[in-house]
Amino acid sequence: MVKYNTIKELDDKKFRLYTGVKKDTFILMLKYLKEFQSKKKQSGQWQDGILTVEDKLLMTLQYYRENRSMFHIGIDFGINKQNVSKTIYWVEDILSKCKEFALPGKKQLLDDYMKYEVFVVDATESPIERPSIKSKKNTKNI
Numbered sequence: 001m002v003k004y005n006t007i008k009e010l011d012d013k014k015f016r017l018y019t020g021v022k023k024d025t026f027i028l029m030l031k032y033l034k035e036f037q038s039k040k041k042q043s044g045q046w047q048d049g050i051l052t053v054e055d056k057l058l059m060t061l062q063y064y065r066e067n068r069s070m071f072h073i074g075i076d077f078g079i080n081k082q083n084v085s086k087t088i089y090w091v092e093d094i095l096s097k098c099k100e101f102a103l104p105g106k107k108q109l110l111d112d113y114m115k116y117e118v119f120v121v122d123a124t125e126s127p128i129e130r131p132s133i134k135s136k137k138n139t140k141n142i
Contacts, residue, residue: 003077004054019058020065029057029095036094050079051087059084060091 007018015023033053051059059077062068063084070081070088077084095101 004052004058007058008054018065019061021061026057026061028100030054032098032100033057033091033094049083051077056087056091060088063088 007015010018012023015026019026021029030053033056037053055077059073063070063073070084074081074084079087
């Protein structure tokens with residue numbers, strides 16, 4: 001079972017290779033998740049489960065990075081696939097509300113990164129001269 005305590009000592013390159021994000025980004029994500037969790041604890045709406053917040057984030061990143069099934073991830077973390085689904089949805093929901101992790105809109109992506117090149121291909125039909133049947137017969141005799 002690979003949990004956060006196992007990989008937190010990896011150097012930056014290996015950490016990114018494993019999780020798909022830099023350590024700094026992981027720590028920033030963790031900060032937002034823990035803030036949300038502490039607010040819920042104060043209001044009495046939070047129940048501690050088997051997994052830490054670090055492991056929940058790691059689970060979500062593994063789901064996206066490795067494209068594994070929730071069943072297999074659940075076996076690794078010792079929970080069932082329904083709880084894996086709930087956890088991934090929880091992490092997605094919180095992080096999607098953070099402006100730091102918001103993706104730019106479609107128009108901005110098209111304006112900034114797309115440079116179009118236009119190629120014009122003339123695909124009109126043109127007649128091709130073909131030898132007549134009689135000329136094929138005459139060439140065989142030669």
